[in-house]
Amino acid sequence: MEFDWEVPLVAAPMAGGPTTPELVAAVNGAGGLGFLAAGYRSVEDTLEQVRRTRELTDRPFGVNLFVPAEPSDPGPVAAYRERLLPEAERRGVELPTAIRPDRDGWEAKIEALLRDPVAYVSYTFGLPGRDEADALRAAGIRQAGTVTCPDEARAATALGLDVLVVQGPEAGGHRGTHRTEDTPGTLPLLELLAAVREVTPLPLIAAGGLGTGAAVAAALRAGASGAQLGTAYLRTDESGASPAHRRALVELPGTTVTRAFTGRPARALRNAFVARYDAEAPRRTRRSTTSPSRCAPPPPGAGTPTACTCGRAPRTPWPARAARRM
Numbered sequence: 001m002e003f004d005w006e007v008p009l010v011a012a013p014m015a016g017g018p019t020t021p022e023l024v025a026a027v028n029g030a031g032g033l034g035f036l037a038a039g040y041r042s043v044e045d046t047l048e049q050v051r052r053t054r055e056l057t058d059r060p061f062g063v064n065l066f067v068p069a070e071p072s073d074p075g076p077v078a079a080y081r082e083r084l085l086p087e088a089e090r091r092g093v094e095l096p097t098a099i100r101p102d103r104d105g106w107e108a109k110i111e112a113l114l115r116d117p118v119a120y121v122s123y124t125f126g127l128p129g130r131d132e133a134d135a136l137r138a139a140g141i142r143q144a145g146t147v148t149c150p151d152e153a154r155a156a157t158a159l160g161l162d163v164l165v166v167q168g169p170e171a172g173g174h175r176g177t178h179r180t181e182d183t184p185g186t187l188p189l190l191e192l193l194a195a196v197r198e199v200t201p202l203p204l205i206a207a208g209g210l211g212t213g214a215a216v217a218a219a220l221r222a223g224a225s226g227a228q229l230g231t232a233y234l235r236t237d238e239s240g241a242s243p244a245h246r247r248a249l250v251e252l253p254g255t256t257v258t259r260a261f262t263g264r265p266a267r268a269l270r271n272a273f274v275a276r277y278d279a280e281a282p283r284r285t286r287r288s289t290t291s292p293s294r295c296a297p298p299p300p301g302a303g304t305p306t307a308c309t310c311g312r313a314p315r316t317p318w319p320a321r322a323a324r325r326m
Contacts, residue, residue, distance in 0.1 A: 001142070001162055001203050003226060004060040004119060006031030009216070010165075010205055011322075012230030013064030013122065014173060015039035016307070018245075021049055023238040025056035026322035033226075035122060039066040043108040050118060062120030062144070063113065068103040069125060069180045076282035083280055087273065110136070117141050122165060125264070126178045133159050146176035146207075149185050149192075150199045157200040165228055166196050170209025172231050172255070172311030174266040184257070184265050193222045211313025229325070231311040236322040248308045261307050269308040 011027040013019050013035040024034030036053060038046040046063065053061055081095055088095045110132055113121060121136055122144035128136070136143055137160065144163045145156035153164055155178070167176050168189025175184040187195065189208045196204060206219035207228035216227040234241045234249060241249075252269040259265055259281040260274050268274060 003033065003203075005033045005226065008220065008226035009033070010207075010226055010228040011035060011233060012207065012228045013037035013039070013062075013124075014230050014234075014309070015041075015064075015066070016309075017240040017242065018230075018234055020238060020240040021053040021056055023233060023236065023240070023322055024053050024061050026236070026238045027233075028057045028059040028061060030323040033061065033120075035062040035064050035120070038063050038109055039104060039124065041105075043105045043112050046105075046109060047112055047116070050116070060119030062122055063109075063118050064122045064124060065106065065109055066104045067123050067126030067128065067178075068106045080280060080282055083277065087277075113141065114139050120144060122146065124174070124176045125180075127156055127159055127161075130159060133161070144205070147196065148175055148177050149187075150195050152178050153196045153200045153202075157202055161202065163203045163205060163225075164196065164200065165205045165207050166193055166224070168192050168206070168208030169257075170267075170312040171207050172267050172313075173309040174262070174264050175257075177265070180264055190218060190222045193219065193224055197223045209312040211311075215313070229313070231313040232325050233322055234310070236320060236325060238322045245308050249310060252308065255310050255312060266307075266309060267311060269310050271308060273307075 007030065009027070009032040011019070011023060011032060011034040015037040019037040021036070024036055027034040036049050041049070050063065084095060114135055117139045118141065120142050124146045127145055133143060142162045144165050145161045146165045146167055147153045147156055148167050156164055166189070169184060169186050170189055177184050185192070189206060193204060193206055203225040204223060205226045205228050206224035210216050210219055210227045210229055211232045219227050233239055235246050248269050248271070252271060254270050255267050256270050256274060257265050257267050258274045258278040260277040263282050
């Protein structure tokens with residue numbers, strides 16, 4: 001498979017605001033390959049981001065989709081909602097009272113991309129159905145599956161996807177495990193690349209903790225065709241990360257893996273919210289249950305936003321244009 005890049009770097013699709021059309025276009029303009037993040041966005045907002053990106057770059061780019069999970073048990077979710085009520089009140093937001101299945105607009109986004117295809121579609125948290133994958137392939141869309149272990153790589157290969165994004169435990173944000181309740185593996189990225197290479201002939205893109213040229217070079221030597229970076233772009237001029245998130249990247253020293261945000265394991269900066277709620281989060285919750293408190297700006301004196309996702313990649317303390325990070 002030939003990739004649409006001059007430099008084997010991919011801008012990770014960072015849901016929740018950090019990825020913007022401007023960031024995708026800047027990475028494309030520097031010779032890399034950018035991905036928009038459709039996760040947490042409506043289909044209308046996703047299409048507007050695609051339109052805006054096309055205004056900014058004539059190079060191919062991709063869209064990342066969240067694969068919907070199986071419905072979670074409403075009992076633990078409701079209990080966690082009650083536990084979060086003081087946090088929501090402190091931040092001046094309301095949590096939803098109805099606990100509804102959350103498919104993140106999956107079907108509507110697939111239909112929209114079939115009507116107006118982009119060059120690439122990638123998947124996180126699972127794989128599409130065979131009919132969906134076949135339809136996107138027939139539309140000329142190349143497909144990438146995020147995998148965190150060899151078994152997931154086998155499944156993605158059997159589905160006929162074009163490329164695998166191999167996500168190591170060093171990655172920031174949610175681990176892309178295909179089942180919410182699974183405990184993510186701890187095999188370091190370079191070792192995980194070798195393990196996945198043994199079970200698939202597909203090209204691999206390495207993801208997780210790759211914030212330096214030396215780290216990228218090591219991933220390429222380990223068999224990856226390219227490297228996906230996220231944390232390295234969080235403080236760029238084109239990033240949509242909030243000012244509070246940007247400050248936290250400098251002020252908070254360590255990261256941890258927590259289920260406090262959505263029930264799925266995610267690597268983020270250690271802050272008061274994580275310390276307070278990590279042990280109580282159910283293994284399956286609903287994004288909409290925690291979204292208002294996660295996304296609200298911190299109240300005066302609160303310090304940092306609720307969810308400050310960040311990988312183990314070195315964090316640059318000064319902002320710069322995205323092209324400088326290539």
